[in-house]
Amino acid sequence: MLSMSCVDSWPGGSVGLEEEVVTAAAQAEDLDGSSLVYNSDNLDDSLTSLQWLQEFSIINVSGGQHVSTSSQNPNHFFGQQLGAEAPASPLAGDPASIGMPLTPGKPTAAAFCRVPSLSALPSLVAHGHCPDEVDYKTNPHIKPPYSYATLICMAMQASKKTKITLSCIYKWITDNFCYFRHADPTWQNSIRHNLSLNKCFIKVPRQKDEPGKGGFWKIDPQYAERLLSGAYKKRRMPPVQINPALQSRLRMNLQPDLSVPTSVTGGLCVSPESQQLLKEFEEATGVDQNWDPRLAEATMFGYWGSGKGHKRKQPYGHRTGGNKSLRRSSSPLLATEEPTDLDSLKSNFDWDALLDSALNGELSLNEGGPLSPIPREEDLTIHGVHISPLEGPACTAESSVLIETQMSNNVDFDKETFLATEFLQSPWAEDEAGDRPDFLCSSTVSLDQLFDLGDSLAVDMNCKIESLL
């Protein structure tokens, strides 16, 4: 589906992506460096301002949660463990990466994170209010809570290029958000729509001598300033969307008496451990012991609406079809009431295996395991302050001084924004010393790193708070 044609802007794209071919024109573009604009200080600071990163760290700090460095806990971009009892399962990784067929399924269902203890079904935890428990890189069921504009920005930031092709945006998103790998490709339409409509993005026409399709896109510095100032509105936090097919599978396996040991329901084996986890989940969600599967389902997956009357609009496909209420599989019942969609999903996706993984905790937040295609950053250097992973949450004097200095020098300058900027500069600065691979197209720069920043930011914020107290 994706042509991976991003090579026309990332000559190093062949690294890790053997199917990609480097074009001569793209090489020329990269070599002459003429397109590099973001390396200038004025733009870099603004363009690397990522408000969403602030949100990450703030959540952690406000929650009083232990925050560790990514290297300490490389499996969670917030550095928060699900709990000591969280299964330290081997990396499940992207199902697609382990042979699971790609699914054109349309992720539809929504859910809230309403449960204080969600370790039972880590991969099913909705992002909404506990984003630290979802690994979007490996979790194909939960839609990232970022707006498309944010995703585009992230891709652009990750690229550190002046301009980025649409296909590269696709690539980065699919590389870093497993959800989109399996989602209906309509999200690409939304990406294009966003690029065209959002003033933040400027189209850079392709040179006549540049081969390839389509033009390039870049961030308008003017609006990048808005990003920096925080004026850019953050995306509202929508209910997390879970693939309807997975809902169906879960429902099928939740309905039977959980006391049945290792029951085989619908061809899916549920281990006693998984059953216990499900019981714990029910208890946490307040599901009655004699629960109605539909009620439980509503609790577990949430209503499609976000609690305001379930007024979520029904997408167009069925709007025109006349049956609005059934559109989008928003209702948990739709998984069975829309056999066509579900069948198509079943036919293309091993949801049994996926659910097995989920129930067994194998669709864990773990990544960086043997299957992880992305090497993790071991160290982080911020403004010359090397943050060793071993330092972890410990607040070093250096970092404290750094923070103090930055805050005193820039009253209005958001520290996290600054750190985000610095982070986005430094990792590749190290890479650039050597043969920097195509971080975007090869996914070597990923949400891991971006989320690692969240860890470090949270650590710094904790340190700052402690120092102020």
Place this chain on the structure above:
DNA sequence: TGTTGTTTAGTCTCGC
């Protein structure tokens, strides 16, 4: 033919 880009339209959520 598939991809890219633009435009229009409808709906929803959230903040004011």
Place this chain on the structure above:
DNA sequence: GCGAGACTAAACAACA
């Protein structure tokens, strides 16, 4: 209630 932002869907054109 209203406006802004966001999302989704679709139609259409241009282009490789």
